[in-house]
Amino acid sequence: MTDTATARRSRITPEREAELYRAVLDLLREVGYDALTMDAVAARTRSSKATLYRQWGGKAELVAKAMRFNKPGSISDIDTGTLRGDFHALVQREDDCVMEQNSALMRGLAMAVHGNPDLLKAFRELLVEPEMEEFRRVLRRAIDRGEVRADNPAIEYVVHMMLGAFATRTLLDELPPTQDFLTSYIDAVVLPALGA
């Protein structure tokens, strides 16, 4: 974070920030990205639109930050000593109820992203890139431990595999993604593809 950003950010307390993000997520679930307005966020959180714009720059950044706030901890905090343990722990951070809510939220946003270049940019910078970097760190440790070969071509597809299973579960099986489903997918697909 730059000094300017820190200075801007310091005007708002962490509690207030969390309250704002929760309101944005509620609104997203209620009306979806396209119908969500900064006016509605301002009204719901009793803040001024000027403050919202000064603090976040715009709707896309505010929504991407709210989604990031919503994510449980960092993947790379997980360090169980094996890749299988790390992946399983990753799935267990969210219980099934939260996962189902997030699945609906992500579906709506993944759709909106394609018609909104600003949202795609914010989404990539604030959510996709940090997540991919964390996966890379988990995988680097597995390579260092000798569990995965550094030149295994599946390494660059780990996020496609994981996010793809999460995203297609509902359509293909009419069931929400759950911890059990993802754990079994990791054991059946992700680890064998990585040769781990």
Place this chain on the structure above:
Amino acid sequence: MTDTATARRSRITPEREAELYRAVLDLLREVGYDALTMDAVAARTRSSKATLYRQWGGKAELVAKAMRFNKPGSISDIDTGTLRGDFHALVQREDDCVMEQNSALMRGLAMAVHGNPDLLKAFRELLVEPEMEEFRRVLRRAIDRGEVRADNPAIEYVVHMMLGAFATRTLLDELPPTQDFLTSYIDAVVLPALGA
């Protein structure tokens, strides 16, 4: 197809049916599923709404049938003698330009499916189930040839892997799914997970 369905279907020529499906796909690309009306389809194709309803039952079935019409041939027509050959041939049925168009179309529909139980039902019955059955046939041949073990747990996730890669490519890499990408994903992920 039941006798009744055949009788109903016979009132329309294959050329006319193809023309109708192409008009539905054009409209889908232009306005999306939710904004597409039977009135617009009737106007665009100079047919009566009564005919459309009699022939297809409703918007959901008409759209699912149009998507199915749009798919290149059947997967199980492919029989190269190896699972790798079959999967590669599968990817080569659509050139990159068609694949990119279909990717946008599928994205729109995958989203609409979640708010429209009729569309989900038609989509599953007319597109997902037949596609999964064809994958099962390709895999059964691979099992019979001894390429894949019958009890490999990745077998039930083959469509999740393939469709997941297709669906996440644009978001994760800001690139459309292409033949090269999917071929490389098949070699790096799908075949190793299947132990083939």
